[in-house]
Amino acid sequence: LEKLQESGEVPVHKLQSLKKVLQSEFCTAIREVYQYMHETITVNGCPEFRARATAKATVAAFAASEGHSHPRVVELPKTDEGLGFNVMGGKEQNSPIYISRIIPGGVAERHGGLKRGDQLLSVNGVVCL
Structure with a gap:
């Protein structure tokens, strides 16, 4: 300036x-x-x-956070039942990875930090773009 x-x-x-x-x-x-x-x-x-x-x-973080005040980090505990959500997209479909379903009663639903349509940006430090 x-x-x-x-x-x-x-x-x-x-x-x-x-x-x-x-x-x-x-x-x-x-x-x-x-x-x-x-x-x-x-x-x-x-x-x-x-x-x-x-x-x-x-840019993807802000696009994924639409409807939220900021991008967020969601930590879900690993359990024998999985994380409690399904995804769609990925390299094979030349598309970002989105949460397609939150499994009723699953870890993700109980945690409450994710919703259908959220984009995964990274998992355990590995970028999902």
């Missing part, structure tokens, strides 16, 4: 608006989710590839 202000190419009122957006709770949430994704995504390859994967995961 300082360089833009010094250059004089951008009107002051526009710089003030940009500064307000960059300091907003929404932008802070995006930065926090990006940082979390960057720290948890396991990607082999160059830094640019990791940055692109992190950016895509961040």
Whole structure:
């Protein structure tokens, strides 16, 4: 912002608006989710590839959180009965992985953190994109 202000190419009122957006709770949430994704995504390859994967995961996190105030981490205990939900999508279908069904009485229903239509972003630190 300082360089833009010094250059004089951008009107002051526009710089003030940009500064307000960059300091907003929404932008802070995006930065926090990006940082979390960057720290948890396991990607082999160059830094640019990791940055692109992190950016895509961040966008997916916000898309998946529609109807919620922010993307969330849901931890379900492993049990002999499974996790209590079904999924659809994946690489074979060239689609993100979504929860297609919450099994009545299952772990996911009892926990209450997931709902039908939620997108899985990662499982045990492995990205599901």
